[in-house]
Structures are given as C-alpha cells and as structure tokens.
Amino acid sequence: MIVESALKPFRVLAYIVGTMLLILCAAIVLRYGFDIPEPSKIVSPIHGFLYMLYLIAVLNLGMKARWTWGYMLGVMLAGTVPLLSFVIERKVTARVQETIAA
Numbered sequence: 001m002i003v004e005s006a007l008k009p010f011r012v013l014a015y016i017v018g019t020m021l022l023i024l025c026a027a028i029v030l031r032y033g034f035d036i037p038e039p040s041k042i043v044s045p046i047h048g049f050l051y052m053l054y055l056i057a058v059l060n061l062g063m064k065a066r067w068t069w070g071y072m073l074g075v076m077l078a079g080t081v082p083l084l085s086f087v088i089e090r091k092v093t094a095r096v097q098e099t100i101a102a
Contacts, residue, residue, distance in 0.1 A: 018085035
C-alpha cells in the first residue's frame with residue numbers, strides 16, 4: 001500500500017529528529033550555562049536540516065493517509081518538543097497500521 005511506503009521514512013526521521021533535539025538541548029545548556037558555544041554552532045544547523053526532512057516526511061505521510069491539516073500540523077509540531085516526537089511516532093504508527101488493517 002502507498003501509505004506503508006511513507007511510514008518508514010517518517011518513523012526513522014521522528015527518531016533522528018527527537019534524538020537531535022535532545023542533543024541540541026544539551027548544546028544550548030553548554031552555550032548559555034557554561035559559555036561553550038561550539039557544540040550548538042555545529043548541532044543547530046544539522047538539527048534544522050533534519051527537521052525540514054521530518055516536515056517533508058510528515059507531509060508525505062499525511063497526504064497519503066489523508067489526514068486533516070490540523071492533525072498534520074500537530075505531528076509536525078511534535079518535532080519541536082523534546083521527547084514528544086517519540087510518543088507521537090508510536091501513536092502515528094499505530095493509527096496508520098490500524099488504517100492499513102481496515
């Protein structure tokens with residue numbers, strides 16, 4: 001099914017973006033708490049690029065699964081809150097697999 005082909009990239013990117021967001025949070029603490037700006041200068045653009053790929057993956061999956069724009073926006077915003085992308089990934093995967101089974 002077409003939706004299945006879009007689910008795997010979404011899942012992979014959700015985990016990568018979630019992990020990179022945690023690393024970015026640590027880099028921000030180093031930058032503003034300990035005056036060590038180098039890690040955030042490296043991690044920030046990498047996270048930004050990966051987040052853009054995540055947005056594309058959500059849009060791809062959302063269009064194929066025929067989600068509402070509000071639901072897609074919520075899933076997209078999940079990549080901006082530490083640890084939330086892991087939770088949403090599980091919920092989205094369950095929802096898509098439920099749709100596939102039906």
